[in-house]
Amino acid sequence: MMPESSPLFRKTSLPDQAASALRAAIRDGFLRGELPGEIQLSRQFGISRPTLRAALARLQQEGMIVTRKGRGSRVMTTPIHRSPAQNRPGVCIISPLSRTAPLLAEHPVLLELQAQLVSHGISYEEIFDARLAGPRPFAALRSLAHARPHVCWVLLASTSSMQAWYSEGGLPALVLGSCHPETRLPSIDRDYRATGWHAAGELIRHGHSQVGLVLPASPLAGDLAFRNGFKAYMANRSVSVSELVADDNPAVFRSRIDRFFRSHRRPTALLILRPAYSLALVIQLLRMGFRIPEDASIISRDTHPLIDTAFPDLTRYSSPTSVLATRTIRLAESLLGGKALPPTPIFITPHFIPGSTLGTV
Template sequence: MNPSTSSSPRLPQRTSLVTLTAQSLRESMQAGHWHGHLPGERELCTRLQVSRHTLRAALHELQRDGFLEVSDRQRRRIKTAVKTKKAVHSRVIALISPRPLLEMSPSTVVMVDDLRDQLSRQGFSFEIHVSTACFTSKPARALEALTTRSPAAAWLLFGSLEPVQSWFLRRQLPCLVVGSCAPEIGLPSIDTDYRALCRHAGGMLCGKGHRHIAFVRPQGDYGGDMQSEQGLREALGGSHSLQIIFHDSTASHLCLQIEKALRSPRPPTAYVVARAVHVLTVMMFLMQRGKRIPQDVVVISRDDETFLQHTVPAVTRYAANTGQFARSVCKAARQLAEAGTLPPKAMRLMPRLIRGETL
């Protein structure tokens, strides 16, 4: 036998999604999240964000290991030996989102999958709760019901606005805002440094002689969008005009707003667009109106997605490191779950500029 071969380290093995799902269910049962029987398959699939095929394979694994019994009515009863382990400290980290995983941006899906894998390696169970009721202007009742029904050691808030953040702040539940907090909300958060990013973008536009600039963003008081606007204003100062174009995230409304901007007395010659998917709509509509990019107007995407690699002309954009982002969220979530609290500070990660042909 070759000595170098025998001393080589064992290659790391990526845990299968079935095993991760079974582990999540097992830890939730041990923590006493359910009493008597498991919820139905549809609810479990939604909570864990897995397919029914994956869920059934995980349930079969738990039944084989003696954690579950299946009755004649196909209800899965939790074995008594498991139910007595209520004193086990929760190792569940839960994510709350207004949208299911498949409706999130591709980069967010990759980040969440990486986060799930990292948390599993450190012995944590990861759950995803999708609830539009928790993201209304008055979310208290829905949030109270959710956090009581499914307790967790730490909560990750995706796509949250001020009402959700204020509720967690009042209740003093351990949570991490994955994004930016609303002004005056003292919760720990992790996000891209949109203020610095847009200050950099504004500086580039000023350097190229653009005096009338538009910032295209969805409606809603999202902290990252407000930080972006602040960064642009800091870069442009008083000698340049900044027009904020709000839209409801539909292509028709976005085109209507761009048309209004084109007909204004001082139409923008540069567009900074939040959300990568909306960059495509802005560019195609401008070209449909006879605008050449970048000869007549320039476009910068504040965010990046893999599909922007295939545009012609190539889009100038800022790309965050999803792996670094996931590691930062995982580290903060683990500390939050183990210590119960984190300093109410904002962690900001600076993305890199990808130079394209639209600027």
């Protein structure tokens, strides 16, 4: 039984808070020796398994536990003290988002990547800094690179300015996501253009001619690729497509949804580009008295642990996060080994999950 005073998961990132809770449980003697399996431990702490794996990866990196393939994890009686050289990061994950941004909340690929880096014996560092989101982050990037001369940079949710700087700078770097058109860096992402094309086809097949596309306020390269694929399919069809720009402020977003659906040409289907917006839309539409999918169909471009267990079962696309993380690490290892990689994108095709929120008109 876990102590009643286990830390609440509220302020910093969930993996950081989960790691703090695990440290406290180990320190207080509630966890010792062989750790329970993932399912049991995640239930005890009330967190998802991806979050637990990322938290355990942090503890292994600190030397508090040791994880052996096929044999689970064990608490170290005497923590392993690593030399400064061992603690030096081999991979630096850098993003222009703040650590509390909705996109990063239990980001499935990021959590899997953290766990796999540790299991591969690769130390890592994370830099989440919203100041890098501006049009000229170059001085800050130079300073960061100067302080970390021997790392592979993994760009997450990166801007065109960031990608351009790494592309021109000759540093070992790759994009976890899609590249902007002018960028020449190796990259790996879901095939969002193909996903947009497929989603448009599903909507046409179900008879929808009034469609809403819900976009983030600052679309990433993958978001733009998705929109391009979607619009390319719709180009020669009699379909009205309207766009709704989401907002991270819940009250503002709810107000925009309300106006969107009170218009005389309200959409019969919504295609939503972020999991958090998908959940918010479902809740708001139900509050407004709309039936899903009878009055409004919903397709979520991505999934999330919360969506995977949600009711109704959302029509959505899903990708194997372990494959994305594994191939990212292979690229990073090649770059760390001095190998020059071609700036050719690697695309993983998402899997369509029909769910129950796409109806026929």
